[in-house]
Amino acid sequence: MGTIKRQQFGEIDGHIGRQLRARRRELDLSLRELAKSLGISGQQVQKYEQGFNRVSASTLYALAALLGVPLTFFFAGLKPPSRLRRSKIGQ
Numbered sequence: 001m002g003t004i005k006r007q008q009f010g011e012i013d014g015h016i017g018r019q020l021r022a023r024r025r026e027l028d029l030s031l032r033e034l035a036k037s038l039g040i041s042g043q044q045v046q047k048y049e050q051g052f053n054r055v056s057a058s059t060l061y062a063l064a065a066l067l068g069v070p071l072t073f074f075f076a077g078l079k080p081p082s083r084l085r086r087s088k089i090g091q
Contacts, residue, residue, distance in 0.1 A: 034066070
């Protein structure tokens with residue numbers, strides 16, 4: 001088991017946001033349309049897409065369903081964390 005540094009979370013959040021934006025545009029959905037379907041503001045969707053805010057597991061699940069993709073879509077192409085350290089957790 002390893003640990004992930006805070007900076008790497010930002011990289012993951014940014015990757016998920018880019019995947020979200022790409023799929024939304026592929027489906028020709030506006031920020032407003034997607035936001036309305038989720039019951040959140042367009043600004044919140046924009047923050048997800050830019051990686052400023054993390055997407056919760058339940059919101060990611062809803063996004064996958066709304067956009068017609070598996071959950072793994074959001075992680076496709078993501079490189080493994082560069083600095084994993086061994087820990088005593090799980091040993």
